[in-house]
Amino acid sequence: MKMKRYTADTMVNAMKKVRVDFGEDAIILSSNVVYSKGFLGLFKKKSVEVVAGFDEPISKKIEPIHSQPSFPVEAINTSTMELKKEMDEMKKMLKNIRPSTEYSRYPDEMQQLLVHLQTQDLNENTITKIGEEIYSRMKIEKKDFSNEEQQEIVREILLNEIGHNPFGGISFTKKYINVLGPTGVGKTTTIAKIAARALLEKKKKIGFITTDTYRIAAIEQLRTYANLLQAPVEIVYNKKDFESALEKFSELDLVFIDTAGRNYKETKFVEDLIQLVDFSLDMESFLVLSMTSKEEDMRTIVQQFRSFPIEKYIFTKMDETGSIGPMFNLISEFNIGVAYLTDGQEVPEDITEADAEKLILMLLKDPRYA
Structure with a gap:
């Protein structure tokens, strides 16, 4: 049997390659979905790998009687029939593979x-x-x-x-940068990336406020980043603490607010946040969503935050997804643009300002930009 491995972007295209080499009599031995690093390392490229084979016709040759092995006629007939049946089923399967x-x-x-x-x-x-x-x-x-x-x-x-929605990072025209979102999406690390760039590239005086008093690990993580950036950090438990922190940071250029990571499918936690943070301030608010989440779950979160003045999305964990269509769906449905994309834990490297044209090229996986 001749065998050959094929790789294509879809099963349909893989089958076309198989037919060119082996025709309709080909046998599919295996098929798998494989992933490789994609454009700018932002997501993995999905492709289909197929191993196909073809039984070459056996030429008829008369052998001397003494060289032919002795097998029961029944065994030969049964084996031949089973093999023919399997090959017929394979051929039928191959012919039935068609585009949607x-x-x-x-x-x-x-x-x-x-x-x-x-x-x-x-x-x-x-x-x-x-x-x-x-x-x-x-x-x-x-x-x-x-x-x-x-x-x-x-x-x-x-x-x-x-394209009519806003894209790109923080404007540097507003003092308070408020980052919202559910637990586990990477808010604190994302804040550190944005703050580090503001400090290093724009020479801004920065500070941090965290309302995430439910998780000690989250507070310590933010403190670690703040120490590395030599920036002050304030922990607030209530409205009075929040107002006190604003007064302490009156001389700073930018104040980054890390809100509590909670299950915001529950209305109570949304209401608590409204009571704690003063959204009437000179503020930009961003909603962080993980690309590893189900689209329906992300949609529910966006709907829960509709009462907040969300400027743009921040999509994290781009390197852990094979599809970015849900991003376009959410932008279009809620008319909210994108500020940043993140694709790792390195601070401040693994973050990119979003651009509508580049997002489309990512979706298409245009080889000019691979």
Whole structure:
């Protein structure tokens, strides 16, 4: 049996390669989803690896009677029938592998793009809009579009969807930087990254306030970062403590507020935060979400924070996800832009200011920027 390993972005494309080499008689020996580091190390690239084989025809050759081994006729017949049955099933399976029927009316090149967007978990309505727009333009111009031409249309549509929202880091026009979000998303480390850059690159005088009095480890973590940056830190337990901290930090340029990491699916914790932090201050507020969370869970959190003046999202753990479609879905649904993306624990290295164009290139995995 001849065997060969194939790698492609989708199973459909892998099967096309198999058919070119082995035809419809190929046997799929194994298939796996594999990941490799992607663009700027921000997420892992997902691909499909297939091992296929092909039984070469056995040429008929008359051997001398004395050289032929002796086997019962029944055993030969049974073995041959079982092998033929297995091969027939494999061939049937191979022929049945087809692109998703919802995209089958589009040209093959379009199907590849749309399936890719689907694997990235982009909203199905958005994918349909993209598919219809590309197909409509193809019919008007009476030609198929190249991959680059299709990607340019995707860029136009997605920029129209999300481009009107604000993108980029803190403005440096407001004194208080308030970072909100549930437990476990990396708020404290993210605050340290932003603060370190403000100190090192902008030469700002900075300080920290933490309301996370529920976890000793969180307080110690912030204190460690504050000591490294030679910045003051205040722990507040109530409204009076918060007002006192503001007075102590009156001479500073920027004050970073690390709010408690709680289960904000519970309304009580949201109400407690409103009572503690004065959101009428000269303040920018950011909502931190982890890309390892389920999209529906992130959506619930965003809805719980709708009463807060959220400026932009901060998406963490970009290096731990294989799809970034949910990010686009949340931006579009709630009309909230993105300030930063983080992809590791190093301070202040593992953080990047967000840009709408770059996010789209990440989604498409444009090879020019790989």
